[in-house]
Amino acid sequence: MSNPILCRFEAARSVVRDAAALAMKMRPAPGGPQATQKAAQDWLTETDGAVEALISQRIGEMFPEDGFQGEEEGRTRTGSLRWVVDPIDGTSNYARGRNRWCISLGLMDGDTPVAGIIEAPALRETYTAVRGHGAFLNGQPIHASPVSDPATSLIEMGWSNRVRPGVFQQKIDAILGLGAMPRSGGSGAIALAEVACGRQDGYLEMSINLWDVAAALVLLEEAGARVSPFLRDGGLEGDATILAAAPHIADALSRAVGVSMD
Structure with missing residues (x-):
């Protein structure tokens, strides 16, 4: 090879x-x-x-x-x-x-x-x-989910001790406001992989590191999901926010949680 x-x-x-x-x-x-x-x-x-x-x-x-x-x-x-x-x-x-x-x-x-x-x-x-x-x-x-209605979506959010108190609940409330089903499973890499394969429609973590996402970023790109600019926003050298989503709900989810996809 x-x-x-x-x-x-x-x-x-x-x-x-x-x-x-x-x-x-x-x-x-x-x-x-x-x-x-x-x-x-x-x-x-x-x-x-x-x-x-x-x-x-x-x-x-x-x-x-x-x-x-x-x-x-x-x-x-x-x-x-x-x-x-x-x-x-x-x-x-x-x-x-x-x-x-x-x-x-x-x-x-x-x-x-x-x-x-x-x-x-x-x-x-x-x-x-x-x-x-x-x-x-x-x-x-595998391919990202075809879901287009946020009210039918399943969104996971990861928790980090580096995020100030109240932010997790604020973002979960925003996800609930879309009519989506929130959850948190304790593994950012698996959560991102599940966005790539369509098992869930989005994943948000406000502070996460490169080692958590380096493998998943390729999966998400190849599977057709949309991802916030984690590397550009500081993820190469420190912690940064990541939002990954099925393509047809990405804009609505981005607006709701206040994380840009651009």
Whole structure:
């Protein structure tokens, strides 16, 4: 395979599968959180570090010229192509033995997301995308929802301790004002992937980081969803707001929650 992006993508799929197997082996039994708190509702498990280390080592061995950035260790290598990993997205769910968590690995070419893998092993689901080659769930093509009436939509919103009190409720009230059904599931990467596959019609999080969304940005683009300019608005170097939506309700949702899609 001569295309360097496709070559890396195929190699990374096996790495993520091995990382997912490790995470499942280390997974806590159902119950209270088996983790430490970095901040309010911001959890860290032993698995986060182990999974990130496995992916970093394997990617580094195969592609030593590539950059690498993880949620836990930050940027450990530099390169024009950069891997960005969230070793366990949805750690609060993982720490309690719940199923809604994933490993998210994205590939950036400069400032452009070009490939992504989101593996949710407890759900037996793998989302994949390469820019210009479509988006897939377990090998089947996916597309954003065709919903055009916000009153029939399902919208998820993520919570962050970095957002001032009252904002979450304000935005949820705006979503309810559209007649939409709100929910919150604890994994931004899975939520964005579900917008890409049409299981839900929008996702909003007021403060989220690149490692949470790098893989999903490619999925959303390839699946035909609309996304706010997360990277332009500061997401490359710090936290920023993201709004992703099915194309036919994107403008109405954007106006309601006050997040521009332009």
